[in-house]
Amino acid sequence: MNEKQALHAFAALSQETRLRIVRQLVTASPEGMSAGAIGEAMDGASSSRMSFHLSHLEQAGLVESRRDGRSIIYSAALTTLSGLVEFLMRDCCQGHPEVCNPAMAALSSCCEPTKGTSHV
Amino acid sequence: MNEKQALHAFAALSQETRLRIVRQLVTASPEGMSAGAIGEAMDGASSSRMSFHLSHLEQAGLVESRRDGRSIIYSAALTTLSGLVEFLMRDCCQGHPEVCNPAMAALSSCCEPTKGTSHV
DNA sequence: CTATTATCTCAATAATTCTTGAATTGTTGA
DNA sequence: TCAACAATTCAAGAATTATTGAGATAATAG
16 A cells, blocks of 8 residues: 555545445445445435445445446455555554554454454 | 544545645654644645645644744644544454454554563 | 744635436346 | 346536635744
8 A cells, every 4th residue: 555545545535425335335344235235325325426436436446346147246345444554554653652552452442352362 | 533533534634735744744743843844845835735734634633733933833643543543443343353453463563562662 | 113934814716526317338037 | 139127427517625826913033
């Protein structure tokens, strides 16, 4: 993830409908959802509007698509999301662990450390 | 950090000049830099342009300002940055540790565990 | 008090992004 | 093949955001 890619990703995430789509798709991961189903979940947004936002997200690498019959199934690109977090933190941490540490703590509590099977 | 705040933060970070300002200020943390000095670092951008972007960033909670004599000193709001990471990951991790784990790994390597002089 | 420096504010314009609706492409089943 | 469905593409207009330059505000030095 370089600055240009991060810029695209941030732009993609800075629009309400698109941010909601991403959250929806993360929840629906890894199966994904058809464009139509996503539109329904977005208060019945029009298909051309969905297309516009979905292709924007795809350009930014935040979602992926595949055809399944008449439908096109979209799914979250999880590796781009973690790449974005890494980019943000790479910036933050230039000698300033006071940013990273709270972020680490937040991450740890959110990513349950697979209790029991701890290993570095 | 709620969705609305995250939306503002992403919008603020989705503009090249502003993303560069944030990175610059994270590097200059915690002292900060005067608006003029930031402008110089941004290829000599005009003062009104700087003002526009700096106030946008301040609105989004990504930077803070204080007056020092004639200058206004801006500094990175590190807690908002880590809040944003937390927001992203809270989303990502809804039952999908496969996102979080790479992100955790990236964070760990970026936030060198203060070898030697470690002290909470 | 005046001149100078640092920054902000405002209005106009330029540029970009979003929405809408109509037309188009691709897929399936009868 | 044809009708129906799912989604995309395109063009026009609306809305938002960024840049510029002129003028205002605030602080300091002389």
